[in-house]
Amino acid sequence: MTNPNPLNQPIGILHGIGAQTANRLQKLGLWVIQDLIFHLPLRYEDRTRVYRIGSLKAGMTVLISGKVEFIDVVPRGRKSLVCRISDGTGFINLRFFHFTANQHNALKPGTTLVCFAEARYGFAGLEMVHPEYKVIANPDDYVMETRLTPVYPLTEGLSQNMLRKAVKQALELCVQTPELLTDWLPESILKQYHYPALSDAIQTLHAPDESVSTLALQNGNVPALKRLAFEELLAHYLALRITRNKTKAWQAPSFSSAEPTGKIATEHFIRALPFKLTGAQQRVIAEIEADCRKQQPMMRLVQGDVGSGKTVVAAITALLALTAGYQVAVMAPTELLAEQHKRNFSAWFEGFQVQVVYLTGQLKGNARKAVLQALEDGTANIIIGTHALFQDSVNFHRLGLIIIDEQHRFGVHQRLALREKGQQDGIRPHQLVMTATPIPRTLAMLQYSDLDISIIDELPPGRKPIVTSVIPAERRADVIERINSWVGKKRQVYWVCTLIEESEVLQCEAAEKTAEMLTQALPNVRVALIHGRMKSSEKDSVMQDFKNHQLDLLVATTVIEVGVDVPNAGLMIIENPERLGLSQLHQLRGRVGRGNDDSYCLLMYQAPLSDTARHRLGVLRDSNDGFVIAEKDLELRGPGEVMGTRQTGQMHFKIADLARDAELLDIVQQVGDSFFIHSPQSVQPLRDRWLGASTEYSEV
Ligand code: ADP
Ligand code: MG
Numbered sequence: 001m002t003n004p005n006p007l008n009q010p011i012g013i014l015h016g017i018g019a020q021t022a023n024r025l026q027k028l029g030l031w032v033i034q035d036l037i038f039h040l041p042l043r044y045e046d047r048t049r050v051y052r053i054g055s056l057k058a059g060m061t062v063l064i065s066g067k068v069e070f071i072d073v074v075p076r077g078r079k080s081l082v083c084r085i086s087d088g089t090g091f092i093n094l095r096f097f098h099f100t101a102n103q104h105n106a107l108k109p110g111t112t113l114v115c116f117a118e119a120r121y122g123f124a125g126l127e128m129v130h131p132e133y134k135v136i137a138n139p140d141d142y143v144m145e146t147r148l149t150p151v152y153p154l155t156e157g158l159s160q161n162m163l164r165k166a167v168k169q170a171l172e173l174c175v176q177t178p179e180l181l182t183d184w185l186p187e188s189i190l191k192q193y194h195y196p197a198l199s200d201a202i203q204t205l206h207a208p209d210e211s212v213s214t215l216a217l218q219n220g221n222v223p224a225l226k227r228l229a230f231e232e233l234l235a236h237y238l239a240l241r242i243t244r245n246k247t248k249a250w251q252a253p254s255f256s257s258a259e260p261t262g263k264i265a266t267e268h269f270i271r272a273l274p275f276k277l278t279g280a281q282q283r284v285i286a287e288i289e290a291d292c293r294k295q296q297p298m299m300r301l302v303q304g305d306v307g308s309g310k311t312v313v314a315a316i317t318a319l320l321a322l323t324a325g326y327q328v329a330v331m332a333p334t335e336l337l338a339e340q341h342k343r344n345f346s347a348w349f350e351g352f353q354v355q356v357v358y359l360t361g362q363l364k365g366n367a368r369k370a371v372l373q374a375l376e377d378g379t380a381n382i383i384i385g386t387h388a389l390f391q392d393s394v395n396f397h398r399l400g401l402i403i404i405d406e407q408h409r410f411g412v413h414q415r416l417a418l419r420e421k422g423q424q425d426g427i428r429p430h431q432l433v434m435t436a437t438p439i440p441r442t443l444a445m446l447q448y449s450d451l452d453i454s455i456i457d458e459l460p461p462g463r464k465p466i467v468t469s470v471i472p473a474e475r476r477a478d479v480i481e482r483i484n485s486w487v488g489k490k491r492q493v494y495w496v497c498t499l500i501e502e503s504e505v506l507q508c509e510a511a512e513k514t515a516e517m518l519t520q521a522l523p524n525v526r527v528a529l530i531h532g533r534m535k536s537s538e539k540d541s542v543m544q545d546f547k548n549h550q551l552d553l554l555v556a557t558t559v560i561e562v563g564v565d566v567p568n569a570g571l572m573i574i575e576n577p578e579r580l581g582l583s584q585l586h587q588l589r590g591r592v593g594r595g596n597d598d599s600y601c602l603l604m605y606q607a608p609l610s611d612t613a614r615h616r617l618g619v620l621r622d623s624n625d626g627f628v629i630a631e632k633d634l635e636l637r638g639p640g641e642v643m644g645t646r647q648t649g650q651m652h653f654k655i656a657d658l659a660r661d662a663e664l665l666d667i668v669q670q671v672g673d674s675f676f677i678h679s680p681q682s683v684q685p686l687r688d689r690w691l692g693a694s695t696e697y698s699e700v
Contacts (some may be wrong), residue, residue, distance in 0.1 A: 006173055007034040007180050014169045021162060022478035027341040032690070036170040037181065039163075040205050040228070040655055041150035044217060047116055048145050048210060054089030054124055061118040064092065064588045065136070069132050072102065076455055085115070092119065107519050112136040129428065134573075147207040148214065162693060167206055174199055177320040182691070184682040185231060189671060195227035202228075220660045229656040235448050237672040238683050244299065244450040245676075250428040252297040253400040255324040259293075262323040267654070269348070287454045288317050288432065292401075298430035298483045301448050302317070303437075304456030305591025305626040307463065310434045311341065311458070314403045315348050320380055322354055326400020326429075330384040333406045335360050335536040335561060336543065342384045349382070349684055359385035359394070359576035362536050398424070398622045404433045436590070436626070438582060440634050441666040443658070445505045466593040466600045468621045470614075479522050479573060487552045496590055498576045507557045508533045514575070516557040526550070531557040558588065567595030577603040577620075578613040586626055587649050614648040632664070654690070670698065 011033055012022040025031075030039055037636045051062040066085035074580045081099040084091050094115060096103070107113070117131030136142050152163045174181050183190075183198035190197065201224035206432060208217060219486050220229070270277065277285070284302055291298035304310045318328040320641065330345070332338040342358045357380040374380035378397030383389065423429075433451060443455065471479070483493050485618065495518065497511040507530040515529040528551045530542045539559075545551045547566050554569070558580075571594045577585055585603070593599040603617050619632045654666075675683055 005180055006177075007037070007170070008032050011166065014166055016162075018662070021158070024155055024157045025166070025387055026276070028153065028158075029692075031648070031692075033170045033173065034181070035692070035693070037202055038175065038228075038654060038689070039167065040225075042153050043151045044208065044609070045151055046148065046214060047149050050114070052089040053085075053087045053092050056090070056119045058119055058121050061116075062118045062279065063114065065114045065139075066091070066114065068107050068109050070109055071107050073104070082127075085113055089500075091125075093122060094133070095122060095127050097130070100524045103649075106135060112139060114142060125171075132424060132663060135301055147209050148212070148217075150206055151637055171203065171206055174202065180256065184679070184686040185227075188680060190227075191228070193227075193667070194223060195230070196224055198227075198231075200224065221656065226661070226664070229653075229661045230668065232653055232656045232690050233661065233668045234672055234675075236688050237446055237668050237686045238675060239691050240446075240450040241672060241676065242683065242687060247299055247428070247450070248296045250297055251295060251327050251426055252430055252657070253321075253324065253427055254295060255292040255320045255326075255400070255430075262320050265319055265323045265518065266316060267581060269352070272348075272351075275460065276311070278309065278456075278460055280304075280456045281313055284313055284454040284456055285316055286451075288313070289320065291452070292317070292320050292430055297428045298432065299451045300431070300437065301451040301453045303432045303444075303453060305459065306436045307594050308436075308456040308459055310436070310456060311344055311612065312348075314405070314432060314434060315345060318345070318382060318401060318403065319352075319399035321430070322352070325401065326398050326405065327375070327378065327396055327427075328382045328401045329379070329389055329396070329399060330382065330403045332384070332386060332388050335362065335386055336539055336560065337405060338384055338386050338541050340565060341534070343382060345382060349565045354381045355379060356382045356384065356411060359383055359388050359679065360536065361386065361388045365389075377685060399429045402429050402431045404431070406435060406437075414604070428437055435531055436587060437477075437630070440627075440631050443634070444661065446665055446667045449672075458617050462596040463593060464596070464598055465624045466589055466599045466601050467590065468603065468624075470617045470621050472601045472606065472607045473604050474607070476604070478562060478617050479604060480518070482602075483518075483525065483553060483571070484522055486571050487522075487572035490549075490568075491597070492546065492549065492551070492566065493553045494569055494572040495553060496572065496574045496588055497555065498574065499556055505533070507531065511557050513554055514584065518553060518555060522553070525552045525556060527553045529555045530559065532559045536651050555651060558584070565594055566591070570595065570597055570599035571602075572600070573604055575604050576606055577617060578605050578609060582616055582620055582629050583626070585620055586629050589620070 009032060011017055011025055011030060012019065012024065014033065017025075025036075028039065039119065045061060047063045049063065050065050052058070052423055053064050056062070058062070059277075064085075064087065066087035066343070069084045069086050069091065071081070071083040076078055078097055081096040081104060083094045083096075085094065086092075086129055111133070113133050114136055115128060115131040115133040119126045119128055121127075122129075134142075150164065150167070151160060152167070154160065163281035164481065178199055181199060181202070184196065185198070189195070194200070204212060204222070204224040205228070212224075217225070220226070229288060256483055262543055273671055280323065284304075288300060288302075302310055302313060314330065316332070321328050329342055331336075332341055338358070338360060342356060346356045355374070357373050357374055359368070363371065370393070375383055376395045376397055388394075420442065439447065439453060483495075484492060495514065497507065497514050511531050518525070519527045528542050530539055534542075542551070542554070546554050546569070549568060570592050572589060574580075574585065574588060580588070589601045592601060603620065605613070605617065609617070616633075619629060623629055625631075658665075675686075
C-alpha cells in the first residue's frame with residue numbers, strides 16, 4: 001500500500017481552508033501543500049521590537065506601545081475616531097475612519113496599547129491610520145514575536161492571516177516529517193556553495209529569526225534565498241534540457257537522400273545571389289547542413305547582429321528541405337517582416353518551381369481557404385507568415401522545416417507548439433531559430449538551453465560602421481537642415497518616434513504630428529508615415545514605395561524595429577532614445593548601414609538627461625557591436641530590460657530574479673549538466689517541484 005506524500009495533497013485538506021479559499025489560492029498557482037512551501041514572502045514586517053514613539057519618522061512601519069491620552073470623534077474632513085497615545089518619548093495619533101462604539105469605549109484614556117502600522121504625516125504630526133492594535137491588560141503578559149512576520153503575495157479575497165495560517169501548517173508538516181520534502185541538491189553542492197539544506201532555507205525565508213537582517217532579505221542577499229533561486233533556475237534549465245533530450249529521440253526527415261540534387265540546387269542558388277556569402281554565413285550553413293543530415297530534428301539558434309545576413313542562410317536551409325520534397329514554414333513576429341520575407345523568398349526562389357504562400361491574421365475568406373488548401377494538399381512549398389501559422393486550421397502536407405525569425409518575440413512554448421504541427425508518423429520537422437538580439441552568453445545558456453547555437457559573427461564586407469551622435473532636441477532645426485541636404489544627395493531617411501507609454505494609439509498620434517511637421521518644414525522632401533495601426537496593405541505599399549525610392553523620408557514608430565531592409569536609407573533620427581533599451585536602439589539603428597555608403601544615426605534626446613541615460617547613450621555612440629551593447633545593458637539595467645518589456649519570450653520565476661541572481665547562471669549550467677550524469681533520478685522531481693504541471697517548456 002502506498003502512502004501518498006501529504007505535501008502532494010490539495011491545500012483544501014488543511015485546517016481552516018474551505019473550498020472558496022482553496023479556489024482563491026489556485027489563482028495564485030497554489031494547488032497542493034508543497035506549493036505553499038514555495039510561495040515565499042514578498043517582504044517582511046518586523047514585530048520583534050518596540051520602537052520609541054519619539055524616534056519615529058514618516059514611512060516607518062513598526063511596532064509601538066503607549067498609553068491612551070485622549071480619544072475623540074473628529075468631524076473635520078472625513079469623520080474619524082482619533083486616539084492619541086504616548087510612551088513618554090513622544091505621542092502619535094491613531095486614526096480610524098471606520099469605527100464602532102465598542103471600539104471607542106475600549107480605548108479609554110489610560111489603556112495600554114500595542115500598535116503596528118506605518119507612521120505617516122497627518123493634520124497634527126505623525127499618525128497611524130487603521131493600525132493593527134491590541135489592548136494590553138498587563139504589560140508583563142505581552143509576548144513579543146521572535147521572528148519577522150512574512151507578507152505574502154495575495155489575490156482578491158485572501159488575507160495575510162489566512163495565508164500565514166496555511167503556510168504555517170505546511171511548514172509544521174515538514175518539521176514533523178522532514179523526509180517529506182526531499183532535498184534534491186546533493187550534499188557536495190550545498191558544501192561547495194555554502195547553501196543551507198532545503199528545510200532550513202524554507203524555514204528561514206518564511207519565518208526569519210533575529211539572526212537574519214531585514215536589509216539582506218530585501219536585497220536577496222541571504223544564502224537561503226540564493227539557494228532557492230539557484231534551485232529554481234536549475235529546474236528551468238533541466239526542463240529545457242529534458243525537452244531537448246526528448247526531441248533528440250524523435251525521428252526527423254532526412255534531407256540527405258536528396259543530397260546530389262540538393263547540392264546542385266544550392267550551388268545554383270548561391271551563384272544567382274548578387275553577393276558572395278561571408279565566411280561566417282558559410283560556416284553556419286555548414287553547421288545547419290550537418291544537423292539536417294542527421295536522423296534527429298535540428299534545434300538550432302542562429303544568432304547574428306542586425307544586417308549580418310541571416311535571411312539568406314534561412315533561404316538556403318529551406319532549399320535543403322524543398323529539394324528533399326518537404327514543405328517549409330517561415331514565421332516572423334510582425335506582418336511587416338513577414339511581408340519582407342515573402343518578397344525576398346519569392347524573388348530568390350524564382351526559377352526554382354517553388355510556390356511561396358503567405359498567411360497572416362489579416363487574410364480572410366476565400367483567399368485564406370485557398371492558402372490552407374494549398375498547404376494541405378502540398379501544392380504550396382513555402383509558407384511565410386506571422387503567428388497565424390499556429391492556428392488549428394493550419395495543416396501541412398509534409399512539413400520538414402520550421403524557420404522562426406526574431407525568436408525573442410516568441411515564447412518557448414510557441415516555438416515548441418509549432419513543431420507539433422509538423423509531426424507526422426513519428427517524424428518531427430527540423431527547426432531553425434534566428435535572432436538579432438545578442439543576449440549575453442550566460443542568459444543564452446538558460447533561455448536557449450534546448451537549442452544548439454550558431455553565431456554569424458561577421459558583417460558582409462564593405463559595411464562601414466554607423467556613425468552615431470547624441471544630440472539634444474533643441475538642435476532640431478539643424479537636424480531638419482541635415483535631412484534636406486541628405487535627400488538632395490538622393491539618399492533616404494528614417495525618423496523614428498518613441499513614446500514612454502506602451503500605448504500604440506499615442507505612439508501613432510505622435511508620429512502623425514511629426515510627419516505633419518516634417519512635411520511642412522521640408523517642402524522638397526517626399527514624406528510618408530508608417531505605424532502599427534495601419535492596415536497591412538497600407539504598410540506594405542508605403543514600405544514598397546520607400547524601397548523603390550518613391551519616398552525620401554519615412555516617419556515611423558518602433559514597428560520598423562526588426563528586419564526592415566532598405567540599403568539606400570543611410571540616415572536615421574531617433575527621437576527620445578532615452579526611453580528605449582540599448583539593445584532595442586541597436587536593432588533600430590541596424591536599419592541603416594545596410595549598403596556600402598556612409599550611414600548615420602542621430603540620437604535626439606530630450607534634455608535634461610540623467611547620468612545613467614547619458615552613459616547608456618554613450619555606449620551606443622561608441623560601439624556598433626550588439627554583444628558589447630547587450631552586456632552593458634545587462635550591467636546598467638538588468639536582464640528584464642535587455643529582453644524588452646514587450647517581449648513575450650521571457651521566463652517566469654517564483655523566486656529567482658535574473659538581475660539579482662545573474663552570478664548563479666554560470667553554475668546552473670555546470671550543475672545541470674552533471675545532474676543528468678550523477679543524479680538522473682533527481683532531474684524530473686526537481687523540474688516538477690518548480691514547474692509543476694506547467695507545460696511551458698514541454699511538448700504538448
Ligand atoms: P539580418 O541578419 O539582420 O536579418 P538580412 O538577412 O536582412 O540581415 O540582410 C541584410 C542585408 O544584407 C540584405 O540586404 C541582404 O541581402 C544583404 N546580405 C546578406 N548577405 C550578404 C553578403 N554576404 N554580402 C552582401 N550583402 C549581404
Ligand atoms: Mg532579419
